[in-house]
Every structure is written in C-alpha cells, then in structure tokens.
Amino acid sequence: MADFHTRRRIEFADTDMAGICHFARFFVFMESAEHEFLASLGMRVMVDEEAGWQIGWPRVAASCDYLAPARFGDVLDLRVRLLRRGRTSLTWEHEISRDGTLVARGTVTTVRCRIGPDGTAAPIPLPPSLFPEPDALVSSAPSPRES
Amino acid sequence: MADFHTRRRIEFADTDMAGICHFARFFVFMESAEHEFLASLGMRVMVDEEAGWQIGWPRVAASCDYLAPARFGDVLDLRVRLLRRGRTSLTWEHEISRDGTLVARGTVTTVRCRIGPDGTAAPIPLPPSLFPEPDALVSSAPSPRES
Amino acid sequence: MADFHTRRRIEFADTDMAGICHFARFFVFMESAEHEFLASLGMRVMVDEEAGWQIGWPRVAASCDYLAPARFGDVLDLRVRLLRRGRTSLTWEHEISRDGTLVARGTVTTVRCRIGPDGTAAPIPLPPSLFPEPDALVSSAPSPRES
Amino acid sequence: MADFHTRRRIEFADTDMAGICHFARFFVFMESAEHEFLASLGMRVMVDEEAGWQIGWPRVAASCDYLAPARFGDVLDLRVRLLRRGRTSLTWEHEISRDGTLVARGTVTTVRCRIGPDGTAAPIPLPPSLFPEPDALVSSAPSPRES
Numbered sequence: 376m377a378d379f380h381t382r383r384r385i386e387f388a389d390t391d392m393a394g395i396c397h398f399a400r401f402f403v404f405m406e407s408a409e410h411e412f413l414a415s416l417g418m419r420v421m422v423d424e425e426a427g428w429q430i431g432w433p434r435v436a437a438s439c440d441y442l443a444p445a446r447f448g449d450v451l452d453l454r455v456r457l458l459r460r461g462r463t464s465l466t467w468e469h470e471i472s473r474d475g476t477l478v479a480r481g482t483v484t485t486v487r488c489r490i491g492p493d494g495t496a497a498p499i500p501l502p503p504s505l506f507p508e509p510d511a512l513v514s515s516a517p518s519p520r521e522s
Numbered sequence: 523m524a525d526f527h528t529r530r531r532i533e534f535a536d537t538d539m540a541g542i543c544h545f546a547r548f549f550v551f552m553e554s555a556e557h558e559f560l561a562s563l564g565m566r567v568m569v570d571e572e573a574g575w576q577i578g579w580p581r582v583a584a585s586c587d588y589l590a591p592a593r594f595g596d597v598l599d600l601r602v603r604l605l606r607r608g609r610t611s612l613t614w615e616h617e618i619s620r621d622g623t624l625v626a627r628g629t630v631t632t633v634r635c636r637i638g639p640d641g642t643a644a645p646i647p648l649p650p651s652l653f654p655e656p657d658a659l660v661s662s663a664p665s666p667r668e669s
Numbered sequence: 670m671a672d673f674h675t676r677r678r679i680e681f682a683d684t685d686m687a688g689i690c691h692f693a694r695f696f697v698f699m700e701s702a703e704h705e706f707l708a709s710l711g712m713r714v715m716v717d718e719e720a721g722w723q724i725g726w727p728r729v730a731a732s733c734d735y736l737a738p739a740r741f742g743d744v745l746d747l748r749v750r751l752l753r754r755g756r757t758s759l760t761w762e763h764e765i766s767r768d769g770t771l772v773a774r775g776t777v778t779t780v781r782c783r784i785g786p787d788g789t790a791a792p793i794p795l796p797p798s799l800f801p802e803p804d805a806l807v808s809s810a811p812s813p814r815e816s
Numbered sequence: 817m818a819d820f821h822t823r824r825r826i827e828f829a830d831t832d833m834a835g836i837c838h839f840a841r842f843f844v845f846m847e848s849a850e851h852e853f854l855a856s857l858g859m860r861v862m863v864d865e866e867a868g869w870q871i872g873w874p875r876v877a878a879s880c881d882y883l884a885p886a887r888f889g890d891v892l893d894l895r896v897r898l899l900r901r902g903r904t905s906l907t908w909e910h911e912i913s914r915d916g917t918l919v920a921r922g923t924v925t926t927v928r929c930r931i932g933p934d935g936t937a938a939p940i941p942l943p944p945s946l947f948p949e950p951d952a953l954v955s956s957a958p959s960p961r962e963s
Binding site: 407494 | 686
C-alpha cells in the first residue's frame with residue numbers, strides 16, 4: 376500500500392533562536408521518511424554502480440506549509456503517501472503531526488536518476504515493481520506517461 | 523525597490539553524497555538572503571523584547587524547484603523579489619543562479635510575529651515603512667487586505 | 670549507572686560529497702545521545718523559567734577523533750559515559766561504533782547554566798540527585814570541587 | 817605565510833533555542849576557513865579523479881573550546897594557522913573572535929587522502945609545494961616524518 380508512517384524526535388540542533396524547529400529541517404525529515412518508506416519496500420535508496428556512478432533520487436521540487444510550531448523534544452508523526460507515480464518520478468505527500476495536531480504538510484517530487492561522479496543526473500525509469508498499481512494512488516491523475 | 527541581490531559560495535558541509543548541494547540547504551540560503559534584504563533596509567530581523575519575547579519572521583510556507591545541480595565551490599547569485607505584501611506577511615520570490623544559469627527558484631511566505639519564550643507566534647502588522655508602495659511589487663495581486 | 674546506549678541511523682542529509690557522514694554531524698549525534706541520557710534519568714534538558722530565562726547545558730568543550738568512515742544507512746551505536754562530574758559541569762565520553770567497529774570517539778564538557786533571553790549563560794550547581802556517586806565514575810579524578 | 821583570515825556572519829539557521837550559535841556549527845566554520853585558506857594558495861580542495869575517485873581532506877580529529885556565546889548577526893573573525901605539517905596531514909589551529917573578543921578556539925587535523933567512490937580513504941603525501949618551510953610554522957615540532 377502506498378503509504379507509510381514513521382516517527383522522530385526533534386533534537387536540540389533542529390531548533391533555532393525562535394525556540395522552535397527550524398523550517399528547513401522539515402525537508403530533511405520528509406526526505407528521511409521517504410527513504411525509510413523505500414527501504415521498507417526493499418529498495419536501496421542509493422545504489423553504487425561502477426566508476427563512481429550512483430542511482431539515486433534527486434529532488435526536483437519541494438514545498439511545505441507550516442501550521443503549528445514544533446519544539447525540542449516533540450515526537451513527530453511523519454506520514455508519507457504516494458501522490459503520483461510518473462515514468463521516472465515519484466511525488467510524495469507528507470503530513471507531519473504531533474499528538475494528532477497537524478504541524479506541517481509538504482509535497483516533494485523526486486526523480487530516479489543515474490548520477491555521475493560530478494553530480495550530473497539523468498532520469499531513468501522507475502522499476503516496474505515499485506508501486507505498480509497506479510489506481511491505488513491517492514491522486515487520480517490520468518495515467519501519467521512522463522515524469 | 524523591492525528586490526535584492528547577494529551571493530554565497532557552496533561549502534563542503536552543504537553537499538551530500540550525490541556530490542551536489544543538499545536540497546534543504548537552499549531554504550537556508552533563501553532565508554539568509556531575505557534577512558540580508560531586510561537588514562539592508564534597516565530592519566532588525568529579530569528584535570528582543572522584554573521577558574523573552576521576540577519579534578521575528580516565522581515562515582508559513584516555502585517551496586523550491588530545482589533546475590540544475592549546484593556543487594561545492596560554486597558561487598551562487600541569490601536574487602530576492604517581494605512578490606506580495608500582506609497586512610502581516612511578506613511573500614518572497616527567490617532565484618538562485620550560477621554564472622547566469624538558473625539553479626533553483628523558490629517562494630517563501632513569512633509572517634511578522636510576536637514570538638513568546640516558548641516559540642508561540644502571533645502575527646502583527648508590518649511596519650508601514652516596510653515596502654510601502656504595493657504597486658511597485660512584481661505581483662499585481664489586487665490590494666491584499668489580509669496576510 | 671553512569672552510562673547509556675542509544676542508536677541512530679545515518680541520514681542522507683548527514684552525508685557529504687566524500688560519500689560519508691560529515692564530521693560535524695557527530696557532534697550533533699553526541700549531543701542528542703547526552704540529551705537522551707539525561708531524559709532517561711528524568712531530567713528535563715531545557716527548562717523554561719519565567720521571563721524568557723532557561724536552564725540548559727551549553728557546551729564549553731568538544732572533541733572527536735574519527736577512526737573509520739560512516740556511511741548513509743549505517744546504524745550507529747552511541748555509548749555515553751560520564752567521565753567527570755564537576756560542581757556545575759558534566760564531562761561525557763562518547764564511543765560511536767558500527768557493528769562493533771569503533772567509528773569515532775569524543776569528549777564533551779557541558780555546564781549547567783541559567784541562560785538569559787539573549788543567550789548569556791551563568792553556571793549553576795548540578796542537582797544533587799544527578800549522578801550523586803562520584804566514585805562510580807569512569808574517571809578517578811579526585812573529588813572535583815569546581816566545574 | 818602559514819596563516820589566514822576570513823569572516824562570516826552568523827545566520828539564523830546557525831542558532832539554536834538557547835539563542836546562540838549551535839556549537840556544532842563552529843566545526844563547519846573552521847572547515848570552510850581551511851578550505852578558503854587552501855583555495856587562496858591555489859589548491860583545489862576536492863579533486864575529481866577518474867572513476868569516481870577523489871582527492872580530499874577528511875578530518876581525523878577536531879576539537880573546540882567555547883569561550884563566549886555568538887549570536888545571530890554577529891560577524892566572526894576566523895583566523896587559521898598551520899600548527900603542524902605532517903607527511904600526509906595538516907593540523908590547523910583556529911581562533912574565532914568577534915570584535916576582538918575570543919569566542920572559540922579549535923584544532924583540526926586533516927589528512928590528504930585518495931577517497932574511493934564508497935568513501936574509503938587512503939592517505940597520500942602532501943604536495944611538496946604546500947607549506948614547504950616547516951620552520952615557518954607556529955609549532956616547533958621537530959621535523960615531523962609521519963602524519
């Protein structure tokens with residue numbers, strides 16, 4: 376099924392002088408939740424190929440709405456849903472909450488890429504075994520043909 | 523005029539194992555550029571008030587599209603434009619480029635808030651002197667009445 | 670007993686372009702392990718007092734030796750031992766390993782402080798209940814009288 | 817001459833909920849200062865070789881003493897001195913100050929390494945042209961033969 380749940384606790388280094396979790400950290404939280412999701416499906420997130428090439432998941436778009444502050448020590452519930460499966464891309468929807476209160480909501484689009492030693496990335500098709508049933512998705516996007 | 527330019531160099535700690543600048547760092551770059559912009563206008567970004575209260579600019583929304591990889595040592599041009607001035611909020615548009623090539627484009631909405639010692643934030647009106655001419659803005663949004 | 674064990678997995682954002690965990694992240698790992706240790710003893714790590722004052726644990730010294738690289742996805746074992754209990758300070762010894770291989774070893778000295786709204790910190794005595802038996806410590810430092 | 821000076825301003829994301837620059841960020845500041853120093857001497861800090869190999873400077877030891885808090889907006893003076901030149905390593909001494917007040921003092925040992933695509937690092941000799949006069953160093957260590 377195309378959703379996943381994990382948790383993490385806000386650390387001291389996540390906070391800023393306003394006394395709350397720094398907004399950029401939520402993007403790290405979302406990325407890690409996605410990686411856990413992929414790992415839970417048996418996908419290796421970064422695959423080393425020969426000569427310094429890798430297969431990975433660069434992000435092409437990321438957004439987040441901040442609804443409530445999160446503080447040091449808070450345990451966050453991170454829910455990840457697959458919003459759209461393209462030919463080479465996955466778009467994730469994230470909900471981050473604390474004790475049932477929504478703290479942040481985000482969307483991230485990642486593209487499966489072959490990444491060269493210098494960081495240059497070229498999209499490659501998703502493995503057919505990864506989220507094979509598009510109709511099981513949250514989004515009813517009409518059979519996407521492209522990333 | 524409601525735009526601003528600054529620069530920064532990508533540091534080693536900004537990079538990740540894909541060999542490029544980690545995507546979450548761009549949100550830090552955008553935040554710093556906004557802060558430099560405000561400082562250039564004589565605004566203090568965080569103002570300490572009595573008893574642990576502060577006036578600051580929490581973010582309520584942030585997004586970024588990634589168009590090209592940025593690498594260690596790259597010098598980035600950060601351009602900030604005010605897209606919308608609300609009653610309590612500012613929405614910024616960011617363009618991040620390297621040698622004229624657009625690397626990332628983002629939008630960030632911040633709200634001027636009074637922040638309590640525990641991180642609780644309450645919106646307060648923008649100072650009238652801050653970006654007083656709404657018609658000078660990039661966006662032609664019809665006289666925004668609310669944040 | 671004055672030692673503690675926890676675990677964490679290296680995240681993508683922890684890595685750098687050399688393909689390993691960035692060295693500065695180990696200091697965050699050590700800090701979080703200390704905080705978990707204190708929390709496990711019922712100590713609140715940051716205590717909000719009135720008017721924006723806090724009681725916390727600023728670091729006055731930190732060091733780390735790096736013995737082996739740690740990579741994305743590695744699960745690290747973090748062992749924390751109390752090396753020295755001063756009047757106002759605690760010195761922690763950290764061992765970070767992966768599958769029994771020592772990856773890093775560090776020492777951190779923190780001082781219990783009353784922290785003002787502006788970040789100014791003044792040392793205060795440790796609570797008597799916190800690690801009351803100095804002879805149970807790893808270090809045989811002769812009854813420290815000062816921080 | 818084996819010393820170098822640079823500056824940086826503390827950013828919002830550098831701060832933590834105690835209202836000051838987070839201690840782990842100082843290690844990033846020191847690393848960047850070293851990199852600027854090397855770049856000023858015409859050294860490329862990371863050199864891409866074929867097949868995903870790189871030449872770089874992993875850290876084997878890092879320490880920092882924190883003498884005074886640093887706050888958002890503070891401009892820090894970073895002074896780097898070469899403390900010791902080994903056969904494959906450089907040991908740097910860092911002094912970080914603000915308006916003449918010493919804020920932190922650190923030492924970092926880096927080893928010039930050939931780094932494989934998987935992050936494995938093997939020491940290699942320093943280029944003879946890099947800091948060739950050991951007697952010009954701060955340290956009077958007797959002609960170090962080894963890293």
